[in-house]
Amino acid sequence: MSVSLTDxxxxxxxxxxxxxxxxxxxxxxxxxxxxxxxxxxxxxxxVIEDSDQVFEDQGVTVIIDPKSLLYLSGIELxxxxxxxxEGFKFNNPNEKDRCGCGESFTV
Amino acid sequence: xxxxxxxxxxxxxxxxxxxxxxGIDLGTTNSLVASVRNGLAEPLADQQGAVILPSVVHFAExxxxxxxxxxxxxxxxxxxxxxxxxxRVLGRSSQELAAQTKYLPFELEAGHDSVPRIxxxxxxxxxxxxxxxxxxxxxQRAEETLGGELTGVVITVPAYFDDSQRQATKDAxxxxxxxxxxLLNEPTAAAIAYGLDQAAEGVVVVYDLGxxxxxxxxxxxxxxxxxVLATGGDSALGGDDFDQVIVQWLMQELKxxxxxxxxxxxxxxxxxxxxKERLSDLEAVEINIEGMGQEALSCTLTRTQFDxxxxxxxxxxxxxxxxxxxxxxxxxxxxxxxxxxGGSTRVPAVRDAIEGFFERTAQxxxxxxxxxxxxxxxxADLLAGNKPDDELLLLDVIPLSLGLxxxxxxxxxxxxxxxxxxxxxxxxxxxxxxxxxxxxxxxxQGERELxxxxxxxxHFDLTGIPPMVAGAAKIxxxxxxxxxxxxxxxxxxxxxxxxxxxxxxPSYGLSDNEIEKMLTDSIEYAESDIxxxxxxxxxxxxxxxxxxxxxxxxxxxxxxxxxxEIEKIExxxxxxxxxxxxxxxxxxxxxxxxxxxxxxxxYVARRMNRxxxxxxxxxxxxxxxx
Numbered sequence: 001m002s003v004s005l006t007d008x009x010x011x012x013x014x015x016x017x018x019x020x021x022x023x024x025x026x027x028x029x030x031x032x033x034x035x036x037x038x039x040x041x042x043x044x045x046x047v048i049e050d051s052d053q054v055f056e057d058q059g060v061t062v063i064i065d066p067k068s069l070l071y072l073s074g075i076e077l078x079x080x081x082x083x084x085x086e087g088f089k090f091n092n093p094n095e096k097d098r099c100g101c102g103e104s105f106t107v
Numbered sequence: 108x109x110x111x112x113x114x115x116x117x118x119x120x121x122x123x124x125x126x127x128x129x130g131i132d133l134g135t136t137n138s139l140v141a142s143v144r145n146g147l148a149e150p151l152a153d154q155q156g157a158v159i160l161p162s163v164v165h166f167a168e169x170x171x172x173x174x175x176x177x178x179x180x181x182x183x184x185x186x187x188x189x190x191x192x193x194x195r196v197l198g199r200s201s202q203e204l205a206a207q208t209k210y211l212p213f214e215l216e217a218g219h220d221s222v223p224r225i226x227x228x229x230x231x232x233x234x235x236x237x238x239x240x241x242x243x244x245x246x247q248r249a250e251e252t253l254g255g256e257l258t259g260v261v262i263t264v265p266a267y268f269d270d271s272q273r274q275a276t277k278d279a280x281x282x283x284x285x286x287x288x289x290l291l292n293e294p295t296a297a298a299i300a301y302g303l304d305q306a307a308e309g310v311v312v313v314y315d316l317g318x319x320x321x322x323x324x325x326x327x328x329x330x331x332x333x334x335v336l337a338t339g340g341d342s343a344l345g346g347d348d349f350d351q352v353i354v355q356w357l358m359q360e361l362k363x364x365x366x367x368x369x370x371x372x373x374x375x376x377x378x379x380x381x382x383k384e385r386l387s388d389l390e391a392v393e394i395n396i397e398g399m400g401q402e403a404l405s406c407t408l409t410r411t412q413f414d415x416x417x418x419x420x421x422x423x424x425x426x427x428x429x430x431x432x433x434x435x436x437x438x439x440x441x442x443x444x445x446x447x448x449g450g451s452t453r454v455p456a457v458r459d460a461i462e463g464f465f466e467r468t469a470q471x472x473x474x475x476x477x478x479x480x481x482x483x484x485x486x487a488d489l490l491a492g493n494k495p496d497d498e499l500l501l502l503d504v505i506p507l508s509l510g511l512x513x514x515x516x517x518x519x520x521x522x523x524x525x526x527x528x529x530x531x532x533x534x535x536x537x538x539x540x541x542x543x544x545x546x547x548x549x550x551x552q553g554e555r556e557l558x559x560x561x562x563x564x565x566h567f568d569l570t571g572i573p574p575m576v577a578g579a580a581k582i583x584x585x586x587x588x589x590x591x592x593x594x595x596x597x598x599x600x601x602x603x604x605x606x607x608x609x610x611x612x613p614s615y616g617l618s619d620n621e622i623e624k625m626l627t628d629s630i631e632y633a634e635s636d637i638x639x640x641x642x643x644x645x646x647x648x649x650x651x652x653x654x655x656x657x658x659x660x661x662x663x664x665x666x667x668x669x670x671x672e673i674e675k676i677e678x679x680x681x682x683x684x685x686x687x688x689x690x691x692x693x694x695x696x697x698x699x700x701x702x703x704x705x706x707x708x709x710y711v712a713r714r715m716n717r718x719x720x721x722x723x724x725x726x727x728x729x730x731x732x733x
Contacts, residue, residue: 087110
């Protein structure tokens with residue numbers, strides 16, 4: 001059970017939370033939706049629920065609810081640039097298949 | 108995989124349903140696009156990292172179109188096919204422009220309809236088409252950067268833009284394939300960028316000194332809505348004038364004569380601008396001019412000298428500020444915030460002068476070139492639905508009144524047009540007949556008085572009303588319009604609690620033209636509508652009187668009235684029924700109602716006595732004394 005962030009992802013998350021002015025960390029999750037069944041979510045977290053699992057990596061608090069953790073165990077969060085676009089990327093060892101656009105996945 | 112951005116808690120979107128939104132500052136000289144990503148509103152840069160897109164369009168050979176820097180580079184070599192400052196003619200008619208003596212940096216084609224066309228090698232281009240090219244370029248940049256199609260945009264316009272200029276801006280957006288959530292006043296956008304809309308109330312002055320224009324706007328904030336109190340400014344005062352005074356000083360200092368070669372002049376302009384920009388941080392700068400065929404010239408300009416040179420320009424802007432304050436009928440003390448917009452507000456002397464004039468520190472933390480686009484982006488993000496509901500700021504109004512049908516095919520307006528949304532209004536209605544157990548609610552949109560002239564939005568029935576005499580039931584109908592213009596109508600019988608409701612989308616399927624037609628019709632037919640309304644009202648009243656009379660006669664007419672009395676009442680009854688059926692004249696119906704009421708006076712009195720007797724039967728008089 002581990003969750004990690006790349007250097008660039010950690011740095012960005014810290015900046016975004018700082019500029020937003022509030023938030024205890026970043027919440028990663030999995031939603032059952034999309035063309036391949038599931039989709040990742042990434043949100044600012046203002047509260048930590050009792051049932052949440054909390055991870056620390058490179059000074060960033062990552063919060064995952066227990067249900068999502070089943071799919072996200074061992075995940076690495078990355079921040080990359082593709083052309084003009086830049087954003088976060090999930091590197092998930094559990095992932096078996098993705099829809100063509102890469103917005104949803106199956107495990 | 109697709110790249111993701113951090114959403115606000117609970118606002119994650121499903122795949123393929125991203126609500127990408129952007130704010131666009133479509134400026135006279137420069138334009139930019141910004142968007143909220145990971146909770147931050149930031150301008151979006153192009154491949155070269157440049158955020159600012161010069162509002163210049165070049166029409167090249169073979170229908171090729173260049174926008175921005177590449178177009179600006181051709182301004183000298185091919186000036187007639189390179190269009191700048193198209194915003195100055197946007198939404199203006201040829202007649203309006205002819206009346207204006209101001210110099211335009213392009214040629215207009217003569218002999219066209221009211222829309223002026225700019226002459227280019229690609230044919231006559233309207234300002235809408237030129238603006239659409241700029242918007243298309245920004246759209247492309249945004250979609251590449253955000254990684255998807257834009258759901259909608261917020262475009263800013265000067266506060267003084269009239270309806271046709273605003274419409275032209277919208278048309279340009281449509282032409283560029285953009286969905287416009289809303290047009291936003293530039294000063295309002297700047298205020299939003301600083302989060303000033305979060306305050307409860309206040310008066311905000313927005314001082315916008317751009318490259319070629321100066322605008323000052325005074326806004327009043329009330330319950331999250333900005334109202335423009337006054338605007339002022341000078342359409343020929345800007346940063347370029349600051350450069351110009353330095354050029355003049357340089358020519359004097361370096362003893363250059365007035366008739367300089369083009370290239371020399373350009374070099375002077377460039378050096379002047381650089382010197383101005385550097386003087387924002389430095390106390391003095393050295394200016395070097397490469398001599399054309401002669402030795403290099405150099406001199407030093409200090410900030411104090413610069414401030415003296417530009418003082419008349421700064422003073423001119425303050426005069427406009429004073430005038431705007433007077434127009435808004437307020438004084439400096441009423442001002443709660445001052446916001447700086449436009450690159451020229453970086454000049455320390457300008458900032459000092461403003462802060463001195465308004466006696467307070469100005470808001471200047473956000474890059475003054477970007478602040479308008481940033482505010483537009485924040486607004487666009489809200490409108491796209493990327494924020495939790497409780498943070499929603501709304502400045503929108505409903506375009507047409509909403510109401511429901513009442514007896515006689517009349518429309519009772521519940522929410523008037525131009526009401527800011529979201530809004531909730533309730534009104535009470537009642538039953539029309541004794542024992543009525545159901546009511547049909549017919550929801551309508553429009554300004555006219557009769558149902559047949561308004562647009563029908565929805566029908567629904569409220570059933571299960573307990574039987575009561577006519578007028579006793581209390582039916583509260585609530586109209587609720589949410590942020591997206593969605594209307595929810597709820598009807599409830601207050602005594603019994605039975606209710607029914609329906610959701611409708613009022614503007615669905617109505618084009619702007621249709622909305623406009625509905626508005627003009629309502630003005631055009633106002634008089635005949637009022638007549639039609641009062642006629643219908645009297646018809647309804649006649650029906651009510653006839654109905655009540657018939658019920659009463661059937662119940663106790665034979666007992667209480669002599670045959671000749673009945674005959675007399677029947678006569679008047681018939682007259683009223685005829686007048687109502689012919690429906691020709693309001694006065695005839697009113698007179699017939701009066702005549703019938705008179706004829707029935709005695710009958711009514713007898714019925715009253717009888718019911719009082721009935722009530723008192725079996726009781727002692729004493730019981731009624733207290």
